[in-house]
Amino acid sequence: MTGPRRFPAADLRAFISRAFQAVGVPPDDADTIARLMTEIDLRGGDGHGIFRLAQYIRRIRAGGINVSPDIRVVRESPATAIVDGDNCVGHLAVHRAAQIAMDKAAACGIGWVGTRNSNHAGAASVYAMMPLAREMIGLYSAVGSANHLPPWGGIEMLLSTNPIAVAIPTAEEPPVVLDMATTVAAYGKVKTAAQRGETMPEGWMIDRKGNPLVDPKRADEGFLLPIGGYKGYGLALIFGLLAGTLNGAAMGRDVVDFNKDDTTPTNTGQFVAAIDVKVFAELDVFKRDADLVVREMRSSDLLPGFDRIRVPGEGSHAVFDQRSRQGIPVPDELLQVLQSLAGDLAIARPGD
Amino acid sequence: MTGPRRFPAADLRAFISRAFQAVGVPPDDADTIARLMTEIDLRGGDGHGIFRLAQYIRRIRAGGINVSPDIRVVRESPATAIVDGDNCVGHLAVHRAAQIAMDKAAACGIGWVGTRNSNHAGAASVYAMMPLAREMIGLYSAVGSANHLPPWGGIEMLLSTNPIAVAIPTAEEPPVVLDMATTVAAYGKVKTAAQRGETMPEGWMIDRKGNPLVDPKRADEGFLLPIGGYKGYGLALIFGLLAGTLNGAAMGRDVVDFNKDDTTPTNTGQFVAAIDVKVFAELDVFKRDADLVVREMRSSDLLPGFDRIRVPGEGSHAVFDQRSRQGIPVPDELLQVLQSLAGDLAIARPGD
Numbered sequence: 001m002t003g004p005r006r007f008p009a010a011d012l013r014a015f016i017s018r019a020f021q022a023v024g025v026p027p028d029d030a031d032t033i034a035r036l037m038t039e040i041d042l043r044g045g046d047g048h049g050i051f052r053l054a055q056y057i058r059r060i061r062a063g064g065i066n067v068s069p070d071i072r073v074v075r076e077s078p079a080t081a082i083v084d085g086d087n088c089v090g091h092l093a094v095h096r097a098a099q100i101a102m103d104k105a106a107a108c109g110i111g112w113v114g115t116r117n118s119n120h121a122g123a124a125s126v127y128a129m130m131p132l133a134r135e136m137i138g139l140y141s142a143v144g145s146a147n148h149l150p151p152w153g154g155i156e157m158l159l160s161t162n163p164i165a166v167a168i169p170t171a172e173e174p175p176v177v178l179d180m181a182t183t184v185a186a187y188g189k190v191k192t193a194a195q196r197g198e199t200m201p202e203g204w205m206i207d208r209k210g211n212p213l214v215d216p217k218r219a220d221e222g223f224l225l226p227i228g229g230y231k232g233y234g235l236a237l238i239f240g241l242l243a244g245t246l247n248g249a250a251m252g253r254d255v256v257d258f259n260k261d262d263t264t265p266t267n268t269g270q271f272v273a274a275i276d277v278k279v280f281a282e283l284d285v286f287k288r289d290a291d292l293v294v295r296e297m298r299s300s301d302l303l304p305g306f307d308r309i310r311v312p313g314e315g316s317h318a319v320f321d322q323r324s325r326q327g328i329p330v331p332d333e334l335l336q337v338l339q340s341l342a343g344d345l346a347i348a349r350p351g352d
Numbered sequence: 353m354t355g356p357r358r359f360p361a362a363d364l365r366a367f368i369s370r371a372f373q374a375v376g377v378p379p380d381d382a383d384t385i386a387r388l389m390t391e392i393d394l395r396g397g398d399g400h401g402i403f404r405l406a407q408y409i410r411r412i413r414a415g416g417i418n419v420s421p422d423i424r425v426v427r428e429s430p431a432t433a434i435v436d437g438d439n440c441v442g443h444l445a446v447h448r449a450a451q452i453a454m455d456k457a458a459a460c461g462i463g464w465v466g467t468r469n470s471n472h473a474g475a476a477s478v479y480a481m482m483p484l485a486r487e488m489i490g491l492y493s494a495v496g497s498a499n500h501l502p503p504w505g506g507i508e509m510l511l512s513t514n515p516i517a518v519a520i521p522t523a524e525e526p527p528v529v530l531d532m533a534t535t536v537a538a539y540g541k542v543k544t545a546a547q548r549g550e551t552m553p554e555g556w557m558i559d560r561k562g563n564p565l566v567d568p569k570r571a572d573e574g575f576l577l578p579i580g581g582y583k584g585y586g587l588a589l590i591f592g593l594l595a596g597t598l599n600g601a602a603m604g605r606d607v608v609d610f611n612k613d614d615t616t617p618t619n620t621g622q623f624v625a626a627i628d629v630k631v632f633a634e635l636d637v638f639k640r641d642a643d644l645v646v647r648e649m650r651s652s653d654l655l656p657g658f659d660r661i662r663v664p665g666e667g668s669h670a671v672f673d674q675r676s677r678q679g680i681p682v683p684d685e686l687l688q689v690l691q692s693l694a695g696d697l698a699i700a701r702p703g704d
Contacts, residue, residue: 075631075632076631077628077631078431078460078461079430079462080627080628082632108429108430108431108460109429109431110431110432110462114632137594137598151650152662153654153660154649154652154654155652155653155655156651156653158652166594168594176590178589180580209655210655210657227583228532228536228579231532232579232580235516235530235532237528237530237649237663237664238520238528241520241528242489242518245645246489246629246638247632248632248633251641251645252644252645252648252649276429277598279427279428279432280427280432280466281427281598281600286597286598292604293592293597293603293604296604296605297506297589299508300502300506300508301506301508303558303562304561304562306506309503309504310582
């Protein structure tokens with residue numbers, strides 16, 4: 001068995017850019033989106049990178065995304081801003097927000113920039129990690145693009161899996177990068193289990209009577225469970241208020257399910273914060289101390305059944321190294337989708 | 353059956369202030385600490401308010417806390433600072449940090465202030481809620497004062513239950529206030545179960561072989577479980593890096609267990625961030641929108657077994673209203689401890 005075909009990151013990046021340009025996205029914007037989407041795949045975020053391309057293109061062709069947006073700062077203070085994405089591809093709005101957050105952090109020590117009228121922007125970790133290049137800590141959260149989570153004790157899906165991502169620079173260790181949904185399982189894991197004909201563990205989902213739901217094909221009959229019960233519900237609510245409501249973006253019942261609706265503007269909200277390490281500590285001292293903490297975690301004796309301690313971000317860091325050298329694996333079903341998309345758009349296939 | 357004796361908040365506040373003054377804390381500082389501790393009890397944080405008084409006083413008498421600290425800003429940028437508590441009572445350092453964070457938020461839109469050389473400061477929610485008085489959002493986290501949590505897959509307790517608290521202003525609804533440990537149960541709940549001779553639910557703790565530990569009297573043989581498994585571990589680690597390492601405060605193996613050691617300086621770290629709502633939105637619009645989100649949550653149909661949907665903070669808000677009118681209940685065992693403390697310190701008892 002040979003496993004899925006692998007493509008150099010540059011080939012996928014070029015293909016993604018071609019696809020966006022074919023539906024009217026200006027070349028610079030298409031390149032930015034393609035770079036971010038490819039970085040997601042390089043880091044192992046397989047459900048959030050090129051896997052989403054066909055859906056993004058479908059939405060653009062349906063008129064649900066503005067390909068000539070006027071992305072602009074609509075509110076601003078010395079250390080904060082709101083970027084209005086004008087219904088752009090989400091990556092562009094969050095990328096802009098991250099740049100502004102870093103500039104403000106360079107001036108003020110911290111910058112916190114929200115988005116409104118944005119769209120699905122892929123994996124949270126990519127944006128949380130941007131400030132690392134400037135020796136800053138990054139924080140990111142978003143209102144997810146479909147509601148799958150009821151408030152604790154309820155059955156109406158009023159909340160999304162609102163992710164939280166934080167990236168912290170280190171010296172010799174991989175950066176510490178947390179990227180988590182506030183639900184036990186992200187919805188993508190349910191979809192993957194359904195595709196593979198697998199049963200889900202108890203604790204991922206319950207049905208409308210509160211019973212465990214383990215058949216992912218019945219996912220529409222139930223909903224995701226938050227981590228820590230009411231605590232995960234609290235996190236999803238709070239980060240939804242910060243990433244959505246505070247920015248004048250959708251939250252709660254006005255969240256559009258972008259899997260089922262290709263045309264209604266989603267008014268997605270996100271935020272990126274950057275914290276300049278050097279206003280808190282000597283940079284080298286902090287990075288060395290962060291290394292020490294990481295190594296302490298790893299040095300713990302193990303529970304039975306575990307072969308090692310992992311630190312958030314080290315897995316995707318290893319995947320990044322491997323895929324940068326060996327290419328990004330594209331499963332057959334996805335490759336067929338991409339090739340079919342190439343035909344529809346009359347562009348060269350990936351790798352061609 | 354008459355329940356525990358109740359005391360007006362002002363009586364407990366005066367008693368706490370007398371106790372701190374009796375061990376050398378200047379009157380202004382003693383009043384500040386007493387006000388914050390009483391507020392915790394008013395809001396129902398029964399394990400973090402006056403319940404801790406005897407321990408704080410014991411630590412001060414053992415020389416483990418500096419009663420004449422030089423609390424000062426040691427690093428500063430326009431929107432950030434670090435407050436060095438000089439080993440003060442933790443409440444004083446975090447109170448100062450919160451004031452500075454709010455002032456910086458008023459100038460820059462956001463302020464983020466860390467502490468070092470601080471100590472245990474009571475309940476997280478009190479500090480997250482301070483910015484509400486200035487129409488700001490508050491965020492707070494801390495490195496807990498004893499390690500009870502191993503990294504995921506490990507058995508060495510290298511992490512505390514590092515709490516996360518966020519407070520968001522509303523219009524007519526109680527403010528949304530999340531205050532959660534990153535473990536399924538806070539350690540105080542284990543202590544309470546032990547005192548009451550109760551069994552703990554599976555999922556709170558495991559022993560060193562990974563088996564469920566349900567007898568709270570055996571708590572020393574195991575450790576707490578994080579919410580969402582590796583996710584809660586990731587949250588505890590990340591917020592420990594932000595509240596501890598970034599501020600030059602203790603984290604990991606150098607955390608002092610303040611329950612077992614009354615003299616070693618803890619170098620506790622915390623942070624408070626304040627976000628000025630009005631730089632993001634018209635204040636009235638935001639508060640009304642937050643109300644709407646809260647009411648949406650509450651309007652969900654219910655799962656079997658639930659009588660209503662709760663929103664984070666509404667429970668403690670209701671307790672605050674009730675205790676402000678009817679007084680703060682002090683269980684008999686605690687009252688005996690306080691009366692004995694009054695004897696030791698030669699001060700008037702609570703209510704006298």
